[in-house]
Amino acid sequence: MSVQATSSSPSERIATLEMRGIVKRFPGVTALKGVDFDVHAGEIHALLGENGAGKSTLMKILYGLYQQSEGQVLINGAPVHIGSPHESTKRGIGMIHQHFMLVPSLTVAENVALGMPSGRGGVLDLKKISEDISQLSQKYNLRIYPERPVWQLSVGEQQRVEIIRALYRGAALLILDEPTAVLTPQESDDLFIVLKQMAAEGHSIIFISHKLHEVLAISDRITVLRDGARVNTIPAAGATRLTLAEMMVGRPVVLEYELPPPVRGEARLTVQGVSALSERGDMGLKEVSFTLYGGEIVGVAGVSGNGQHELAEVVAGMRPLAGGTIHVGDQPAGGKSPAALRQLGVSYIPEERMIDGVVKNFTVAENFVLKDQSDPPYALGRFFLRPRKIAEACRQIIHDYEVKTPGTDTPIKNLSGGNIQKVVLARELAQQPTLLIAAQPTRGVDIGATEYIHHRLLEERAKGTAILLISEDLDEVMALSDRIIVMYEGRAVGEVLRRDYDVRTIGAMMAGAGRGD
Amino acid sequence: MNIFETIGSIVTASVFASTLRLATPYLFAAIGETFAQRSGLLNLGVDGIMLMGAFTGFYAVYATGSLLLGVLTALVVGGLMGLAIAFISVTLRAKQGISGIGLYLFGLGLSELLFQRLIGTPKSIERFPDIYIPVLSDIEFLGIGQIFFRQNLLVYIAFASVPIAAYVLRRTSYGLKIRAVGQNPAAADAMDVNVARIRYSTQIFGGMMAGLAGASLSVALLGVFQQNLTGGLGFIAVALVYFGRWRPVGVMIGALLFSFVNALQLQVGALGFDVPPEFSTMAPYVITIIALAFAGRQTEKPTALTVPFQRGE
Ligand SMILES: Nc1ncnc2c1ncn2[C@@H]1O[C@H](COP(=O)(O)OP(=O)(O)O)[C@@H](O)[C@H]1O
Ligand SMILES: [Mg+2]
Numbered sequence: 001m002s003v004q005a006t007s008s009s010p011s012e013r014i015a016t017l018e019m020r021g022i023v024k025r026f027p028g029v030t031a032l033k034g035v036d037f038d039v040h041a042g043e044i045h046a047l048l049g050e051n052g053a054g055k056s057t058l059m060k061i062l063y064g065l066y067q068q069s070e071g072q073v074l075i076n077g078a079p080v081h082i083g084s085p086h087e088s089t090k091r092g093i094g095m096i097h098q099h100f101m102l103v104p105s106l107t108v109a110e111n112v113a114l115g116m117p118s119g120r121g122g123v124l125d126l127k128k129i130s131e132d133i134s135q136l137s138q139k140y141n142l143r144i145y146p147e148r149p150v151w152q153l154s155v156g157e158q159q160r161v162e163i164i165r166a167l168y169r170g171a172a173l174l175i176l177d178e179p180t181a182v183l184t185p186q187e188s189d190d191l192f193i194v195l196k197q198m199a200a201e202g203h204s205i206i207f208i209s210h211k212l213h214e215v216l217a218i219s220d221r222i223t224v225l226r227d228g229a230r231v232n233t234i235p236a237a238g239a240t241r242l243t244l245a246e247m248m249v250g251r252p253v254v255l256e257y258e259l260p261p262p263v264r265g266e267a268r269l270t271v272q273g274v275s276a277l278s279e280r281g282d283m284g285l286k287e288v289s290f291t292l293y294g295g296e297i298v299g300v301a302g303v304s305g306n307g308q309h310e311l312a313e314v315v316a317g318m319r320p321l322a323g324g325t326i327h328v329g330d331q332p333a334g335g336k337s338p339a340a341l342r343q344l345g346v347s348y349i350p351e352e353r354m355i356d357g358v359v360k361n362f363t364v365a366e367n368f369v370l371k372d373q374s375d376p377p378y379a380l381g382r383f384f385l386r387p388r389k390i391a392e393a394c395r396q397i398i399h400d401y402e403v404k405t406p407g408t409d410t411p412i413k414n415l416s417g418g419n420i421q422k423v424v425l426a427r428e429l430a431q432q433p434t435l436l437i438a439a440q441p442t443r444g445v446d447i448g449a450t451e452y453i454h455h456r457l458l459e460e461r462a463k464g465t466a467i468l469l470i471s472e473d474l475d476e477v478m479a480l481s482d483r484i485i486v487m488y489e490g491r492a493v494g495e496v497l498r499r500d501y502d503v504r505t506i507g508a509m510m511a512g513a514g515r516g517d
Numbered sequence: 518m519n520i521f522e523t524i525g526s527i528v529t530a531s532v533f534a535s536t537l538r539l540a541t542p543y544l545f546a547a548i549g550e551t552f553a554q555r556s557g558l559l560n561l562g563v564d565g566i567m568l569m570g571a572f573t574g575f576y577a578v579y580a581t582g583s584l585l586l587g588v589l590t591a592l593v594v595g596g597l598m599g600l601a602i603a604f605i606s607v608t609l610r611a612k613q614g615i616s617g618i619g620l621y622l623f624g625l626g627l628s629e630l631l632f633q634r635l636i637g638t639p640k641s642i643e644r645f646p647d648i649y650i651p652v653l654s655d656i657e658f659l660g661i662g663q664i665f666f667r668q669n670l671l672v673y674i675a676f677a678s679v680p681i682a683a684y685v686l687r688r689t690s691y692g693l694k695i696r697a698v699g700q701n702p703a704a705a706d707a708m709d710v711n712v713a714r715i716r717y718s719t720q721i722f723g724g725m726m727a728g729l730a731g732a733s734l735s736v737a738l739l740g741v742f743q744q745n746l747t748g749g750l751g752f753i754a755v756a757l758v759y760f761g762r763w764r765p766v767g768v769m770i771g772a773l774l775f776s777f778v779n780a781l782q783l784q785v786g787a788l789g790f791d792v793p794p795e796f797s798t799m800a801p802y803v804i805t806i807i808a809l810a811f812a813g814r815q816t817e818k819p820t821a822l823t824v825p826f827q828r829g830e
Pocket of ligand 2: 055056057
């Protein structure tokens with residue numbers, strides 16, 4: 001069926017694969033510093049590490065997208081050279097990238113056909129390909145319609161296309177780069193079943209992740225990378241989240257927080273029947289109501305694109321209100337500008353920190369005073385900046401927030417995601433807000449900085465600030481929130497109190513099962 | 518004369534026949550440019566290639582008397598200029614808008630220089646003869662015979678190229694690669710498609726078609742060459758690709774719309790009506806702008822248009 005695997009079984013094609021002493025230098029950075037890695041047929045081997053640890057780079061070398069600066073790859077004990085995706089595909093290596101490699105305007109079948117010999121004389125035989133796709137999708141229980149254009153598919157479906165395409169190309173070894181980042185818990189479970197089935201058939205699976213519980217749930221062995229070096233390879237049996245996290249970060253970390261019972265203050269944010277349009281032009285947020293009190297963290301959970309983004313923006317004054325009312329304290333706040341909201345004690349950590357949070361080419365100090373640059377003590381009158389005062393204040397927050405930066409006058413875009421987010425957080429908290437809206441505060445932020453940001457949020461809670469935490473990371477929402485509002489298709493479909501938290505029930509609500517509650 | 522009679526005297530079968538004839542250069546150039554754009558390359562220098570194709574094709578016929586040699590020369594010259602712009606856009610990853618304008622100015626200047634040096638004063642040559650298709654060319658009904666079946670060879674080829682182009686884009690693995698490279702080159706690359714090779718091929722093809730478009734003007738349509746013979750026609754061809762939403766059939770509809778306006782202009786002029794020439798010259802551009810302004814969802818739009826590709830971000 002698959003064009004290239006007809007000759008032998010996956011376990012014969014790649015019984016073992018070994019990477020030895022892989023070094024990869026990019027201009028200015030050494031991304032990999034002599035990494036050893038191996039995987040064998042029938043095994044699911046997880047590659048775990050913080051953002052920037054080098055996981056993707058290591059796998060791109062294996063797939064032939066990058067060339068290693070030093071080191072060797074061996075398949076079944078024999079050294080091989082993998083100069084391009086063409087060669088890796090030929091040898092039975094398939095990769096599902098972090099950013100899907102699909103062409104939106106093409107159909108599923110066309111995407112599968114791309115780059116493969118098909119039909120006769122260069123004429124596509126899409127019918128044959130569609131039949132093969134249907135066979136594969138039945139075998140692995142991966143529902144997919146070959147004739148649908150890819151732009152109409154959900155991310156989960158797109159991932160299925162990627163997997164089917166890799167199988168169609170005869171992959172004996174499948175690399176998945178953070179495959180669950182875009183999935184609901186339920187979809188992730190489905191994926192794991194498929195991967196286990198593939199492993200049982202003799203495929204080798206390399207599973208990249210930075211989510212500890214997933215790695216523990218699915219893999220046979222785990223390799224941890226840190227700063228481009230391998231920390232260790234251990235069997236999954238016997239490993240714990242805590243040991244893995246310590247290996248990733250290089251120091252002991254706290255993963256679960258003790259939340260003292262909330263000291264509920266007065267109502268800080270009252271949202272009533274609020275609706276808003278999404279970028280797509282449809283009603284992305286539909287009649288959402290809730291009240292947020294001082295001293296509590298309310299989490300908003302949901303799969304990406306179910307209205308959380310619109311909710312955050314409409315409350316922060318970044319998106320017009322299409323219906324309903326918003327009160328901050330007892331002041332009407334619907335339709336107010338971000339600056340007016342700031343006067344009411346509202347601070348906002350935006351989702352797109354590089355677009356809405358900072359000015360990329362400004363320095364750390366300039367970004368720090370971005371919102372109160374024209375107020376004392378940073379300005380003289382309303383016009384003249386006082387650079388010395390600004391630098392002084394900025395140095396203080398660099399120290400307080402442990403921001404890793406060469407100096408206050410470094411362009412902020414040169415900092416890592418975690419450090420940029422610390423600057424944003426510092427700026428917003430310096431306002432001493434009574435209401436903090438935190439949208440995806442730790443997306444793309446390493447564990448160390450995440451832990452720090454979480455502690456800061458909990459400190460704010462203890463101070464009596466009301467916090468609206470919007471995050472696609474369910475673990476994060478569950479770890480920090482006193483209660484969780486679950487969103488689905490623009491509506492708040494349910495609310496769960498901390499004592500009732502359960503991944504399965506919340507996951508089901510995120511997938512729409514909570515409708516009608 | 519009432520209004521219907523007036524219209525009847527203007528819009529005759531011969532206007533439709535010349536509509537098809539005048540569509541030829543648009544079609545060749547725009548179909549070629551469609552391939553280039555579908556693969557992600559914008560070539561604003563089409564008009565420059567057309568001018569060089571028009572001149573070299575004309576000169577070959579002038580010097581040897583062979584129409585075939587004229588067409589071949591234009592194809593080769595166009596292909597070479599396509600290769601040059603492909604090298605600049607794909608290998609050097611230059612800004613495509615700017616380099617296209619450069620190519621246009623180069624073609625404009627060089628075709629004029631060569632014309633002055635090699636020919637000097639306007640001369641005319643034997644044009645492509647009209648081919649009367651047996652039986653069909655005799656159909657009197659609605660002037661069908663005159664309109665469709667008494668055209669020169671290049672007209673037939675130009676219209677035949679439309680379904681062929683559509684078929685290649687839609688149904689062949691080469692066409693699939695072109696579409697993929699124009700939309701998501703990184704994905705195509707990961708799927709083992711040689712992005713640079715595909716883009717070179719479409720741009721060389723685009724150049725050859727532009728060269729042919731030029732020759733169709735000088736060797737088939739007019740039988741003369743003069744300075745700036747195309748008068749910016751190549752730019753309209755580029756706009757036609759947008760107008761046609763990157764589909765050969767759409768491009769053809771646009772080409773016919775433009776050439777119809779051109780044919781009417783000629784007819785109105787011949788009949789001695791007093792219409793300001795600026796008005797009719799303007800019409801095509803107005804139509805394009807309106808068409809672009811009302812563009813709906815463009816699923817075929819090559820989203821990587823003008824974006825150079827480099828593996829690994
Ligand atoms: N194409 C590239 N050019 C320069 N540096 C790169 C490139 N790709 C990755 N890097 C660097 O290599 C390091 C590892 O990145 P990556 O492999 O993507 O990490 P991970 O997948 O573990 O998050 C990072 O410091 C990153 O900035
Ligand atoms: Mg990565």
